[in-house]
Amino acid sequence: MDNRHEAGFEIVAREDFSDVTFLLEIDHPLMAKAARPGQFVITILHDHGERIPLTIADFDRERGTVTLVIQAAGKSTREMQQTCRVGTRLLSVTGPMGEPTDLGDVRKVVLVGGGLGVAPVFPQARAYKENGAYVIGIIGFRTKELVFWEDKFKACCDEFIICSDDGSVGIKGLVTEGIKRAIRKHGDIDRLVAIGPPIMMKAAAETTRPHGIETVVSLNPIMVDGTGMCGGCRVKIGDGIKFACVDGPEFDGHEVDFDDLMNRLQRYKADEKLAFEKWSEDCRQQLPEDSDPAAAGPAASGPERQQPQVDAGMFDGTYRMGMPKGK
Amino acid sequence: MAKKTIRTIPQDRTLMPVQDPAERARNFAEVALGYELDAALNESERCLLCPEANCVPACPVAIDIPGFIEKISKRDFRGAYDVVADANLLPAICGRVCPQEDQCEGVCPVGDTLEPVAIGRLERWIGDMAIAEGWANLPYTEPNGFKVGVVGSGPAGMACAADMAKAGCDVTIYEALHRPGGVLRYGIPDFRLPNEVIDAEYANLTRLGVKIECSTLVGRLFTIEQMIDEMGYDAVFIGTGAGSPQFMGIPGENLIGVLSANEFLTRCNLMHAGEFPNYDTPLHLGGRVAIIGAGNTAMDAMRVALRLGADKVHCVYRRTRAESPARVEEIDHAEEEGIEFHWLTAPVEILDDGEGNARGMRCLAMELGEPDASGRPRPVPIEGSEFEFEADTIIYAIGTNANPILGQTSDLKLNEWGYIEADDTLATSMAGVFAGGDIVTGAATVILAMGAGRKAARSMKAYLGIRDSETVYRPAQSGSDGKIFGIDAEERNFTRIRAA
Ligand SMILES: Cc1cc2nc3c(=O)[nH]c(=O)nc-3n(C[C@H](O)[C@H](O)[C@H](O)COP(=O)(O)OP(=O)(O)OC[C@H]3O[C@@H](n4cnc5c(N)ncnc54)[C@H](O)[C@@H]3O)c2cc1C
Ligand SMILES: Cc1cc2nc3c(=O)[nH]c(=O)nc-3n(C[C@H](O)[C@H](O)[C@H](O)COP(=O)(O)OP(=O)(O)OC[C@H]3O[C@@H](n4cnc5c(N)ncnc54)[C@H](O)[C@@H]3O)c2cc1C
Ligand code: SF4
Numbered sequence: 001m002d003n004r005h006e007a008g009f010e011i012v013a014r015e016d017f018s019d020v021t022f023l024l025e026i027d028h029p030l031m032a033k034a035a036r037p038g039q040f041v042i043t044i045l046h047d048h049g050e051r052i053p054l055t056i057a058d059f060d061r062e063r064g065t066v067t068l069v070i071q072a073a074g075k076s077t078r079e080m081q082q083t084c085r086v087g088t089r090l091l092s093v094t095g096p097m098g099e100p101t102d103l104g105d106v107r108k109v110v111l112v113g114g115g116l117g118v119a120p121v122f123p124q125a126r127a128y129k130e131n132g133a134y135v136i137g138i139i140g141f142r143t144k145e146l147v148f149w150e151d152k153f154k155a156c157c158d159e160f161i162i163c164s165d166d167g168s169v170g171i172k173g174l175v176t177e178g179i180k181r182a183i184r185k186h187g188d189i190d191r192l193v194a195i196g197p198p199i200m201m202k203a204a205a206e207t208t209r210p211h212g213i214e215t216v217v218s219l220n221p222i223m224v225d226g227t228g229m230c231g232g233c234r235v236k237i238g239d240g241i242k243f244a245c246v247d248g249p250e251f252d253g254h255e256v257d258f259d260d261l262m263n264r265l266q267r268y269k270a271d272e273k274l275a276f277e278k279w280s281e282d283c284r285q286q287l288p289e290d291s292d293p294a295a296a297g298p299a300a301s302g303p304e305r306q307q308p309q310v311d312a313g314m315f316d317g318t319y320r321m322g323m324p325k326g327k
Numbered sequence: 328m329a330k331k332t333i334r335t336i337p338q339d340r341t342l343m344p345v346q347d348p349a350e351r352a353r354n355f356a357e358v359a360l361g362y363e364l365d366a367a368l369n370e371s372e373r374c375l376l377c378p379e380a381n382c383v384p385a386c387p388v389a390i391d392i393p394g395f396i397e398k399i400s401k402r403d404f405r406g407a408y409d410v411v412a413d414a415n416l417l418p419a420i421c422g423r424v425c426p427q428e429d430q431c432e433g434v435c436p437v438g439d440t441l442e443p444v445a446i447g448r449l450e451r452w453i454g455d456m457a458i459a460e461g462w463a464n465l466p467y468t469e470p471n472g473f474k475v476g477v478v479g480s481g482p483a484g485m486a487c488a489a490d491m492a493k494a495g496c497d498v499t500i501y502e503a504l505h506r507p508g509g510v511l512r513y514g515i516p517d518f519r520l521p522n523e524v525i526d527a528e529y530a531n532l533t534r535l536g537v538k539i540e541c542s543t544l545v546g547r548l549f550t551i552e553q554m555i556d557e558m559g560y561d562a563v564f565i566g567t568g569a570g571s572p573q574f575m576g577i578p579g580e581n582l583i584g585v586l587s588a589n590e591f592l593t594r595c596n597l598m599h600a601g602e603f604p605n606y607d608t609p610l611h612l613g614g615r616v617a618i619i620g621a622g623n624t625a626m627d628a629m630r631v632a633l634r635l636g637a638d639k640v641h642c643v644y645r646r647t648r649a650e651s652p653a654r655v656e657e658i659d660h661a662e663e664e665g666i667e668f669h670w671l672t673a674p675v676e677i678l679d680d681g682e683g684n685a686r687g688m689r690c691l692a693m694e695l696g697e698p699d700a701s702g703r704p705r706p707v708p709i710e711g712s713e714f715e716f717e718a719d720t721i722i723y724a725i726g727t728n729a730n731p732i733l734g735q736t737s738d739l740k741l742n743e744w745g746y747i748e749a750d751d752t753l754a755t756s757m758a759g760v761f762a763g764g765d766i767v768t769g770a771a772t773v774i775l776a777m778g779a780g781r782k783a784a785r786s787m788k789a790y791l792g793i794r795d796s797e798t799v800y801r802p803a804q805s806g807s808d809g810k811i812f813g814i815d816a817e818e819r820n821f822t823r824i825r826a827a
């Protein structure tokens with residue numbers, strides 16, 4: 001390997017899908033060669049940054065790049081949205097992590113992507129298609145404005161259903177509506193793959209359970225190293241504990257304890273809010289002098305416009321924070 | 328000079344200055360401050376320079392201990408460093424973290440009547456001096472054209488890389504994390520092993536020409552097989568450590584506030600969670616912290632928790648202090664800093680506050696019974712002794728398992744616990760691939776990992792046909808026609824044929 005990554009990993013393309021979702025294409029030929037559907041990377045933005053797991057949404061072996069699709073959820077992902085430009089670098093992009101999808105000899109498969117989950121489920125759709133399976137794609141969004149990769153996804157599907165919560169596009173309703181339709185129409189579905197927010201994956205698993213359809217979900221617990229070294233990503237699968245980063249991230253949806261996962265995702269709620277507020281404040285102070293929001297695209301209009309939808313009850317727990325060094 | 332005897336040497340072990348416990352329990356500066364010149368000279372006088380010194384074979388890398396101590400006493404400090412560095416590449420690190428009481432110092436005859444010679448402190452002193460003076464033993468090397476890959480940048484990998492680079496090989500270390508050092512970096516905290524010391528030892532590796540590629544997860548980005556078959560490596564060393572934390576399997580382990588010591592220490596040491604929100608990684612430490620276990624990892628976790636502002640830190644261990652596997656100095660330091668120890672106590676359940684957070688543990692009192700497989704007395708629960716133990720952060724430090732990634736991604740033979748199988752020469756089941764350190768032995772020590780790295784380097788040299796004189800045995804030098812038994816010796820693969 002050459003030393004091209006000494007200074008970090010270069011962003012070679014960026015695309016914004018909406019106010020909150022954007023795509024980064026990263027130069028990493030070895031990763032492009034190694035990546036398989038179902039795997040993820042851990043990125044670090046800068047030397048004060050945290051380790052952020054992101055699914056490999058696409059890889060291009062010829063260009064030598066991997067593609068990440070990111071939802072600006074909190075401090076780190078918003079900072080990425082604001083500072084990542086073509087030509088800038090991420091401090092670290094490590095992977096591909098996790099066990100790749102086992103395509104098996106599935107003949108008919110339903111692939112469900114909820115919201116941002118469309119991106120991670122895409123490489124699977126393509127792989128199943130290339131493997132000769134009959135692919136039924138179901139994607140769901142809150143509303144029409146958030147839809148992305150519809151055509152790209154559709155191109156790998158034999159059948160395609162799109163749902164929206166408000167009915168502004170496709171079927172009005174959740175992806176479970178689409179799943180029910182697909183099950184009604186096809187009696188011979190071998191497997192369903194669902195990727196999205198835990199609550200959606202849980203609902204998908206409950207929809208298929210009575211029909212006994214094998215259901216694969218991709219879990220997104222809070223991670224640190226991604227190499228099986230910390231156990232922070234542990235999830236309850238059946239009676240056992242698994243480390244999602246090395247044993248997963250894909251698991252049997254009928255065995256996953258989603259309530260446990262959702263509880264553990266709340267681990268740092270209070271700290272995350274604090275980090276976000278501090279960062280927003282810092283940005284506000286910097287904004288007037290050194291940034292030109294118009295030139296930098298929607299992201300640079302900054303955090304003010306994109307205040308997170310804070311669930312009031314969520315943050316009122318008492319918490320303590322580590323004291324800074326030297327105190 | 329008259330021969331020294333136990334009566335003529337300075338009777339008291341020279342004290343090493345330490346930071347005041349109350350002060351240091353709130354900062355991350357190094358606890359043990361190291362010797363000054365006078366102290367080191369005085370301590371060096373305490374060595375009897377035994378002709379057949381017990382301490383040398385008790386050292387896992389057989390440092391010529393009386394040899395270097397004698398040089399200190401004669402004020403030949405560079406000479407002392409050279410003696411140490413012959414055997415130990417990382418004296419400033421090992422002097423700080425080795426369990427000397429179980430090794431060299433444990434068998435020193437001075438210890439029969441007095442306190443043993445403070446070998447570790449002297450080693451540290453000479454290591455620190457080397458860093459301060461910029462000494463490094465960089466041999467003149469002739470590149471020999473061999474490419475060696477090292478997986479994992481912990482002490483095992485560092486040691487193997489250094490030896491192979493000194494033999495003239497082109498060496499690259501691959502590390503999964505974004506900074507090198509292994510446990511030295513992410514596990515052992517700054518107040519025990521400052522980052523600058525690790526950086527200095529790494530700088531020496533770079534001066535030897537070793538390349539270090541971080542953010543590279545071997546097995547996933549490329550496999551061991553690919554390193555040999557496609558990437559042109561003539562030999563590979565695996566030193567990926569033991570890494571995967573164990574839990575107990577008791578109810579409540581997934582509650583918020585329960586985490587492994589590895590996670591806790593990684594967040595703090597590698598990711599600077601203690602400086603959140605200036606650094607992005609959160610920690611969310613509670614006020615009442617309980618650490619389960621009493622090894623080095625547990626001691627480190629307790630003392631970090633204290634420094635991050637926990638009100639009270641408790642150690643919960645099912646055996647007694649005598650069975651604790653930690654370095655004695657660390658237990659002493661932890662006690663002085665105000666950690667409360669609960670020996671013979673075993674948690675059986677972690678209690679929920681009703682909102683998904685841990686609020687404490689249900690524990691049993693234990694007593695010691697018959698020795699178990701490890702030779703230590705087995706802790707046996709005392710019936711009816713159940714009680715509740717309040718804690719809002721509960722940290723597991725009860726040991727580790729083998730990291731599964733290389734097993735998942737290569738055909739390397741593993742043993743029944745998932746560690747890599749290696750023979751006496753540290754060769755694995757795959758030709759040209761060697762392994763050592765925690766990934767072979769299970770969690771052990773820095774010095775054993777380093778020793779394994781060096782041993783593997785010796786085997787690797789034999790395998791590659793690099794003689795001990797550290798030159799490659801080439802036809803041009805032997806005056807032959809370039810063929811050995813009809814095989815072209817320049818043909819690299821020739822050297823890959825290994826006797827079964
Ligand atoms: C295997 C895996 C694949 C993922 N793939 C994608 C993806 O393709 N695109 C995408 O936008 N997001 C993905 N995520 C989620 C993404 O990692 C989090 O949204 C991100 O870490 C949030 O960080 P933040 O600082 O912006 O927000 P924060 O405010 O810190 O957190 C927002 C929420 O994200 C979760 N989160 C926080 N830190 C972590 C962490 N270190 N690891 C995992 N989750 C965390 C928590 O539930 C938190 O409540 C993935 C997560 C995992 C584990
Ligand atoms: C908190 C703590 C305190 C300790 N205190 C002491 C002490 O005081 N004294 C003492 O002697 N010992 C101590 N030990 C034990 C000692 O640190 C270890 O035995 C030693 O570090 C093992 O060295 P190693 O080189 O085998 O592995 P490690 O130091 O574990 O290094 C392995 C490296 O390999 C990397 N890696 C893993 N998988 C891959 C992969 N697939 N690709 C690329 N890189 C990979 C890891 O990220 C890691 O950096 C302590 C351990 C801990 C956890
Ligand atoms: S055993 Fe003790 S006295 Fe003898 S050489 Fe070693 S350190 Fe010196």
Ligand code: FES
Pocket residue numbers: 222223224225226227228229230231232233234243244245246
């Ligand atoms: S993220 Fe640390 S073990 Fe999975």
